[in-house]
Amino acid sequence: MQQAISILGSTGSIGRQSLDVIAACGIRAAALTARRDVTELEAQCRRFSPALAVLTEEKAAADLRIRLADTSIRVAGGQEGLLEAAVLPEADTVVTAVVGIAGLRPTLAAIQTGKRIGLANKETLVCAGELVMAEAQRCGAEIVPVDSEHSAIFQCLQGCQDRGEVKRLILTASGGPFWGKSQAELEHVTLADALKHPNWSMGAKITIDSATMMNKGLEFIEAMRLYHMPPEKIAVLIHRESIIHSLVEYSDHAVLAQLGAPDMRVPIEYAFTWPGRGPAVAPPLDLAQIGTLTFALPDDGRFPCLPLAIQAAKRGGTATAVLNGANEAAVERFLQGEIGFLEIPRLVEKAMARIPVQHSPTLEDIFAADEAARACVNGLVLA
Numbered sequence: 323m324q325q326a327i328s329i330l331g332s333t334g335s336i337g338r339q340s341l342d343v344i345a346a347c348g349i350r351a352a353a354l355t356a357r358r359d360v361t362e363l364e365a366q367c368r369r370f371s372p373a374l375a376v377l378t379e380e381k382a383a384a385d386l387r388i389r390l391a392d393t394s395i396r397v398a399g400g401q402e403g404l405l406e407a408a409v410l411p412e413a414d415t416v417v418t419a420v421v422g423i424a425g426l427r428p429t430l431a432a433i434q435t436g437k438r439i440g441l442a443n444k445e446t447l448v449c450a451g452e453l454v455m456a457e458a459q460r461c462g463a464e465i466v467p468v469d470s471e472h473s474a475i476f477q478c479l480q481g482c483q484d485r486g487e488v489k490r491l492i493l494t495a496s497g498g499p500f501w502g503k504s505q506a507e508l509e510h511v512t513l514a515d516a517l518k519h520p521n522w523s524m525g526a527k528i529t530i531d532s533a534t535m536m537n538k539g540l541e542f543i544e545a546m547r548l549y550h551m552p553p554e555k556i557a558v559l560i561h562r563e564s565i566i567h568s569l570v571e572y573s574d575h576a577v578l579a580q581l582g583a584p585d586m587r588v589p590i591e592y593a594f595t596w597p598g599r600g601p602a603v604a605p606p607l608d609l610a611q612i613g614t615l616t617f618a619l620p621d622d623g624r625f626p627c628l629p630l631a632i633q634a635a636k637r638g639g640t641a642t643a644v645l646n647g648a649n650e651a652a653v654e655r656f657l658q659g660e661i662g663f664l665e666i667p668r669l670v671e672k673a674m675a676r677i678p679v680q681h682s683p684t685l686e687d688i689f690a691a692d693e694a695a696r697a698c699v700n701g702l703v704l705a
C-alpha cells in the first residue's frame with residue numbers, strides 16, 4: 323500500500339518541509355492541519371488533496387470550508403478537529419509539527435492508534451516524556467525523531483544491540499545568533515536580532531529558543547526521554563557550523579557522528595523511510611568547501627537556560643513542564659515586545675523556584691503545572 327502521512331502544523335517551517343519531502347517521495351497526504359493560516363492551508367489542500375483539513379481556530383475553519391466547497395476535502399475545526407486529524411485511519415505516519423504543549427494531546431492520540439510518529443514537537447517529550455514513551459511502548463507506536471540532533475543520534479544508534487554500551491550522547495548546538503556576545507551586549511539585543519538564526523530557517527518560537535539556548539535545554543530533556551538516558555550521560559558541544567548534527571560515544575571510545583547540510587528535510591525524510599533511505603531532497607554535503615569544523619563548550623553564565631533545563635531534568639516530575647510552560651509564556655511576551663531578551667531566563671528561573679514539583683504526575687497534573695507556570699510568568703510581567 324502507498325504510504326500516507328498526516329501533518330499536524332502543515333503551514334509551519336517543519337510542516338512545509340514535510341510536504342516537500344512527501345512530494346519528492348510520492349507519499350500521499352492524509353490530513354493537514356494549522357491554527358489559522360487559511361490561505362496557505364487552502365493552497366496546500368489544492369496541491370496535495372488530503373482527505374481532511376483542519377484549522378483549530380473555528381472562524382478560520384469556517385472560511386476554509388467555504389473556500390474548499392468545490393473539492394471533496396472534509397474541513398474540521400477546533401481541538402476536536404486536530405484530534406481527529408491525529409487519528410485519521412488513512413495515515414500510517416503522523417508528523418507532529420505544532421508548536422508547544424498544544425502538541426501533547428494530539429501526539430498521544432496518534433500514539434494510541436499505533437501509528438508511526440515523526441516527532442518534531444519536542445515540547446511533548448519535555449512536558450510528559452515518561453508518560454508518552456510508556457504509551458508508545460504499550461501501543462506499539464514507533465517514535466522517530468525529526469529534530470536534527472535526535473535524528474543524528476537515532477542514526478548513530480542503528481545496529482547498537484545494547485544501550486549499556488553507550489557512554490554518552492553528545493548534542494551539538496550552533497550557539498545561535500548571540501554566541502560570543504558579552505553580557506552587556508546581551509542586555510540590549512532586539513527581537514529582530516534574535517530572529518536571525520545563523521544556520522537554520524525555523525518558526526519564531528524555536529528561533530528564540532535557539533538564541534537563549536533553551537532549545538538545547540529542551541533537546542537535552544528530549545534526548546533523555548527518547549533514549550532512556552540519565553542526565554550524566556548527555557553532553558552539549560557548541561559547533562557553530564551545524565554540519566555534525568550530533569554524536570554517540572561508545573564504551574570503547576569509538577565516536578559515531580551524523581553529518582549533513584543544515585537542512586531539516588534530511589531528518590524529516592528519514593522519519594518516513596526508516597529503516598530504509600529515500601531519494602535526495604536536500605543538497606549534498608561538500609566538506610572540502612566547508613574546510614573547517616569548530617567546537618567549544620557551552621557558556622552557562624551567559625546562557626543560563628541550558629543549566630536551568632538540566633536542573634529541571636534532574637528534579638524530574640512536573641519540573642520540566644514548569645520549565646517549558648514558563649519558557650513558552652516568556653517567549654510569547656518577548657515576541658510581543660513586552661520584555662527584554664534577558665528577562666526570559668530570569669522569568670523561567672523564578673517560576674521554577676516558586677512552583678513546587680509533583681512526582682509521578684498524571685497527564686492532568688502536567689497540564690496544571692503548565693498552567694501554573696504560565697500564570698506565574700504572566701503575573702510577574704504585569705507586576
Ligand code: NDP
Nearest residue numbers: 331333334335336356357358359419420424442443524525
Ligand atoms: P512554526 O511556527 O513554523 O509552525 C507551527 C505550525 O503549527 C503552524 O502550522 C501553525 O499554524 C500550527 N500551530 C501553532 N500553534 C498551534 C496551536 N496552538 N494549535 C494548533 N496548531 C498550532 O513552527 P516550526 O515548524 O518551527 O516548529 C514546529 C515544532 O517542531 C516545534 O515544536 C519545534 O520545536 C519543532 N522543531 C522545529 C524545527 C525547525 O527547523 N523549524 C527543528 C526541530 C524541531 P498557523 O500557521 O496557522 O499559525
Ligand code: MG
Nearest residue numbers: 469470471541
Ligand atoms: Mg534541534
